[in-house]
Amino acid sequence: MAMWLGRVALGVLVLVLLGLQALRLADGRADRGSAAALRRTPASPPAFDPQQVADLPDPARRYFLYAIRPGAPLRQVAELEMEGELSLGSKARPDYLPMRGRQVLRLDGFVWRVRAGTPAMWFSGSDGYVNRQGWTRFWLYGLLPIVRAGGGEDFARSAAGRAVAESAFWAPAALLPSPRVRWEPVDADTARAVVTLHGHEHRVELTVGPDGRPASVMVMRWSRENPERTWRLQPFGGTIGAVREVDGYRVAAEVEGGNGFGTPDYFPFYRARVVSIRLH
Template sequence: MTLIVWVLLTMLSVAVMLIALAAYGTARWAGKTRGLLARLESFRVPAPSTTLRYNALEIEDLPAPVARYFRTVLKDGQRIITAASVEHAGSFNLSATDEKWKPFTSAQRVITRRPGFVWNAHIAMAPGIGVYIHDAYLNGEGILVPAILGLFTMKGNISAHDLAEAEFMRFFAEAAWYPTALLPSQGVRWQAVDANSASATLADGTISATMLVNFNQAGLIESVRFEARAATVGKMVVPTPWEGRWSDYQQCNGMLVPQSGEAAWLHSEGRKPYWRGSITALRYEF
């Protein structure tokens, strides 16, 4: 009987310790999140008074599928988005080779001038144990920090330049959520590819990104692709094709924006999705 009591007390002590660690980690992580968000806001640049609203005249010379997209998702006079707050729920594959999908929730803050975002995610690994992730692009700097319980960080070996470039690509790829950021007046250069696709290029300081954008028959963005985005393969960082797919478009503040998406690496052995999510809340600032 004494042994049973001792085992139970030990198990209770471990449980209490885990709960205390989790609570401390959550509070510590929240403080770091507030710091990142404050940095993001500090880099905001006021929009020129001449580009506060979308003017349909600016799309007249764009490739046909691009012009059709803007006519479909925007109305003439639409206010230009300056910031967005997005909440997601979905699943994340933690394995590069197997299927180990875990549920996640996240909150993301996006600023369109100067381009930047902070993604704060929580992946449920097991009851009471989770991984927190900060994924961000701030003032030309890329940030990727996963931490078990919000305390024990797992560092990667990606270079600062490759990380900044990869995070800027993410900002650009997700612009279907804040579609006025894709307008020529916001710095995007479009080039024709074929009847259903076009390439888009955006620069931020010394960093630039070009993505292939595919449009569906309804005129909406169906997928975006980068030919070389930094991916961690084992202990190496390898430039790898990347694809984002967007679906379930719905009206939001007079614009059509996708509510669901999927991100995948395009390896030589096949397509490997790792993120699937849906928007649970979306708020804009103009």
């Protein structure tokens, strides 16, 4: 009897492991399919004309003239590889973990695949927002699911806010004036992009230097990263360190960001350095 029970237990364990492996492989296929959907762009995009931004608030105009070379194709998608640090801790004890990631970013979506941790303890998975669906899926050692979230309107709205804000880092052409993007003045060095995406307005404040070089980005993001765990609008953003040139653009090469940006509670849980980037 004991031997029979042992064999049953072993069989159940094997079935569970096979099921988890199938789920992990399905996550990978879903990530690749979503990234491929974001890469679909016009084969011959129009070129940037400075007259497109002549009537914008001065900080926004300076930003675009700094970020996009006249005549550069208006590329809407950024594809990048990054390295840096990620914290699962707190402002008092950040305990940063090394991370490496790849991201495909468009104004209306993103797929961020990342591995973080040490050889002794690591996890991998993805965050994303594609076709009005947001998700977070992470696995410990590539074997055990530790986070699987998403699927609701709140989660999708929050993920969309990230895509919009990060476009100011890496896909500036996506924020040019259009039926879904308008600009408002804030002060001498800050302008606000109001982006209408899937029924919600995302308000992104961009602060620039005298030459238009981007310094910081802040979005009022729909989030529950607060002590009450209540969904609400709250500041999320970060600063831009180094800048690099690529294909007629100047984009962020070093960024850090987190919740509560601009408040005493700000904690940059995410620090990234761009290893490679291409726009298409």
